[in-house]
Amino acid sequence: NAGVTQTPKFxxxxxxxxxxxxxxxxxxxxxxYWYRQDPGMGLRLIHYxxxxxxxxxxxxxxxxxxxxxxKQNFLLGLESAAPxxxxxxxxxxxxxxxxxxxxxxxxxxxxx
Amino acid sequence: xxxxxxxxxxxxxxxxKTATLTCNYTNYxxxxxQWYRQDPGRGPVFLLLIRENExxxxxxxxxxxxxxxxxxxxxxxxxSQPADSATYLCALASGGSYIPTFGRGTSLIVHx
Numbered sequence: 001n002a003g004v005t006q007t008p009k010f011x012x013x014x015x016x017x018x019x020x021x022x023x024x025x026x027x028x029x030x031x032x033y034w035y036r037q038d039p040g041m042g043l044r045l046i047h048y049x050x051x052x053x054x055x056x057x058x059x060x061x062x063x064x065x066x067x068x069x070x071k072q073n074f075l076l077g078l079e080s081a082a083p084x085x086x087x088x089x090x091x092x093x094x095x096x097x098x099x100x101x102x103x104x105x106x107x108x109x110x111x112x
Numbered sequence: 113x114x115x116x117x118x119x120x121x122x123x124x125x126x127x128x129k130t131a132t133l134t135c136n137y138t139n140y141x142x143x144x145x146q147w148y149r150q151d152p153g154r155g156p157v158f159l160l161l162i163r164e165n166e167x168x169x170x171x172x173x174x175x176x177x178x179x180x181x182x183x184x185x186x187x188x189x190x191x192s193q194p195a196d197s198a199t200y201l202c203a204l205a206s207g208g209s210y211i212p213t214f215g216r217g218t219s220l221i222v223h224x
Binding site for chain 1: 120144146153154155156157158161201205210211212214215216217
């Protein structure tokens with residue numbers, strides 16, 4: 001099992017450009033999450049999903065959109081990137097009924 | 113507002129000693145608390161979970177305590193090794209919640 005994978009690993013964007021971050025998990029988990037991690041801020045929840053076709057806002061959703069068309073994939077979109085979105089993005093998944101989250105390796109995004 | 117506090121200063125200890133990390137919380141009634149380890153450039157990895165009705169949990173050289181009166185969890189690593197050097201995150205969630213809140217983490221540095 002690959003666990004949770006994220007694509008790409010690193011990306012540089014110019015202000016105003018758009019991009020999609022892909023998260024994939026092969027553990028048949030119901031729940032999936034997108035976090036951002038900034039120095040001194042810890043992990044902050046952007047959006048999450050409790051199942052295929054469902055999404056919900058987390059603590060810092062502005063400027064991001066998500067989709068969960070397939071159970072194993074959770075996409076995070078930036079429609080018009082801003083320098084404030086420079087961060088490391090982590091995807092996580094977990095099984096319903098259990099508490100442990102499994103994290104991906106992260107995507108480092110730099111917006112110039 | 114809900115708050116989770118972990119010491120922002122790095123903890124430096126000598127190899128072989130016991131490392132003790134602290135997680136304090138306010139305005140929160142967590143049903144369980146988790147500890148994760150995060151290495152530089154990687155996603156967090158689950159270590160231990162302790163529930164509100166448990167005082168202590170152990171796993172190999174790791175021990176977690178949970179005091180709901182003091183609103184505090186202590187995370188101990190006995191016989192620490194340089195390989196234990198990492199950032200340790202605590203995460204809390206209320207009963208029935210599938211969205212844990214993460215602390216900012218404490219960096220542990222074990223010197224040989």
